[in-house]
Amino acid sequence: MENCCKPSLLFSVSCLFVLTQLLSWVTTQQFLVFGPSDPIVAAPGREALLPCSVFPAMNVENMEELRWFRTRFSEAVLVYRDQEEQKEGQMPEYSWRTSLVKDQFHQGKAAVRIQHVQASDSGIYICHFKQGHVYEEAILELKVAAMGSVPEVHIKGPEDGGVCVVCMTSGWYPKPQVHWRDSRGENLPVSSETHHEDAKELFSTETSLVVRDSSVGNVTCSIFNPILGQEKVMAMFIPEPFFPQASPWKPAFLMTLTMMVLLVLGACYLLRREHSARLEVQQEWGNLQHEKDELLKTKEDALRTTRALREELDGRKAAYNAAWRKAQLYADWRKEHFQAWTFTLDPASAHPILAIAQDRMSVTRKDTTMCLDDLFSVTGTGGISSGRYYWEVKLTKREGSKWILGVCREGVDRKDFYFESPAKGFWTVGQSSSGYWAYIDSGRASLSIRQAAQIVGVFVDYTEGDVSFYNMSDMSHIFSFHEASFSGTLFPYFRIKSGNVSMVVRSMACVSEEEEREEGEERKEKK
Template structure:
């Protein structure tokens, strides 16, 4: 039949159809998309984080070329090619800190693991997948966050018509938000604020505030991390005598007002005297009786006023003392409410590298341990389970040795190699190679003008407060955040190296029993003026 193909032509057509997939370009069968997280990833400083990407549809990435990089293709974070990682192409800051997560690589899912996250890791990333001549990439963002030190708040002194308060902290990322609040929760605007980044990219902040309201009482400085939502705050009490005196125009106004009042009183007195003179003849007896009655009432009123004034003065004095105790500014105010504690050393708790004196008040390193880097600790013989107390320690040659002192729990580890921190049951400070600093998880040297020679340790067991003072200058050194104590606490002493010694100073009037319980202290009772409620009352202070 004409128009119908022959059988040989049908065979050629069938073979051509079978070979067409091999002759056509294979690009459409190899195409895929690369997808990354749609929301930014959050990583904590010093921790680990994974940056994941995947193919859609899912394709095995074992034979692909994979690359994670920053803003430029050459800024490689991780390179995977020919079935293995290529560390020679990485940026210097990621060398040894990145590795490929391959558990789901056969299903088209891969992630780069970044260890020991740094502030410089913050920002955008790109992941690049390539198979043959076809490639795709996706973008993702990493936000790094870290909470630094607690704010250090101090009163700098009068400024203009108020008191200048400064707040400083370090080790934050990103830039922290600074908030000032008064005793009633009202927020203040910062007078000045400055942020500085160190070599690691972490922020240090210094903020200042001028408080002009004499009745504000406590002022709180808080630092807020906007990514983690975490906050650290410290409050300080501003006594009223710190505020400058009233300006001269106010004094002049008060003097003028007093003079006017005296003139009015004089005019009234003259009018009353003239009126009395006119009526004296008719009302002589009545006036005499009234004078006697007024004299009697005046004496009674004077007696009442004297008693009320005395009670008011006593109340103001107690409030003044309580306010200064809370301010934690001077050691002599703390000594008044913290009885001396008779500390002696327990030779049975001393490390073999230490020498305890015969009177059990001085500890030194053995001569054989001074050059060998010996390190040992010893506890006080008397344990503390309640109340509040303080003792003083003299440090000899403290700048030529490493030493630690404070308090610790009874069950802490003191053998072998160990470190001190509140998390491990130690509330201590000391001198180290980096300087004088508190023993915390992330120790930071304290900005002292000079190394203390006589250190006072103040312990309030019930309120969980441990504070240290320079007893030579009478100034505050450091206070740990409030803790919840349980069990027995012991005085703690440790010499790590050098030729120095720690000596417990004799205390005048030290008690033989336990520290004074809190419920026996008059300063712990609610304070209010006679005849008035303590709710919402301000704290008037004597000048």
């Protein structure tokens, strides 16, 4: 009985030892991170996917941190922490082009999607997965390249004593290498080569070759991508009848040329005898030429004077145009040079505490009893990317309220805490408990207002980089941002910080009706 128990006890001890070793390995080597072994290829303007996975497979949704970065750990392409993407530490050039693919988190797989791929995106990336004190990394490579179309080869016609053959292709990145080869694979000299880059950064190439040897037969156009190491080729057979033949009229032409030379020599002999008589004619001709030169000089002086007067006139016109754009008075006068901009408020861009009217032309706070001073803002639906436009905003119940209005650049961050300034894409003025302010890069600039602003006019000159604000109640100038550096589309911007103020976008039709009604009332009072 004792002999039977010994093998069983030895087997149990062995299993316990193996289990202990496996638990130790799992504790110290919790997971490994892998990326694709081959480079990832993406075309300019398209999107690229940078995938990484863990082994053994586990749900990575609750991992402490997932990070993709380039050369420095602190300069991230994308950071996922606390179950959401983080903007802190992300490089600006990736902030609006990257997103995290989460549909395979439960299988231990995650990927970063880069949209609108650029040439600068090419290179090495590192994905970094961290859980507790354990982290693992994998290296990926992204190549920005594109294989274009198959070359189109055709015979253009006779040229320079041979046959001109043209090869065209498009859709390549980077600029491809072009080679002409004969039937034996030898390189042929290129006659001309042009490259054109389109709006998507893809290259089109047109190259030509002049073949003078009728025995060449086949020629091949090869288009090679240096990054992918791949090429596309197309061959063309040139029949011998396409080559220019010797003309039978050449001997006759040479004989005719000889006869003409003899006739010219005879004519020269006759003219020599009349040389003395022609000297007088030449003397008279010289006098006439001198008079002609004097007339030409007088004409050039007159043209020079006319050109100077025209340049002075153009300079005065330019000065006038610059002066009226920068003028800070007479809002009605500026209206003649600006086009009325019609838009509505965008409910999708509004903070939940803001109430947008049914006609989308006014905004107020839903709850004015709460003492909050938060980022309650909304933008207009229409964007401005060129030209000169203006609109008017009517303010009611503004006493004791805090508000800001103006324009903002498309894509500005309005979710986290921010301060409106031109450097961050805001050109605004507003009212607080201490008065009226213009929000500039260095802080706030106090504004002197002659009459309380009931209607504010916003004038945007996109071409000149000018945003001006006017008090339409007394037509006085409030503030102007000059020589602003616009990039992208500008949208109307409204923010209610506190109070029960109502901000109403006045359509130009309503403005015209109000002006006509006021004029009618004035006429009645005069009578």
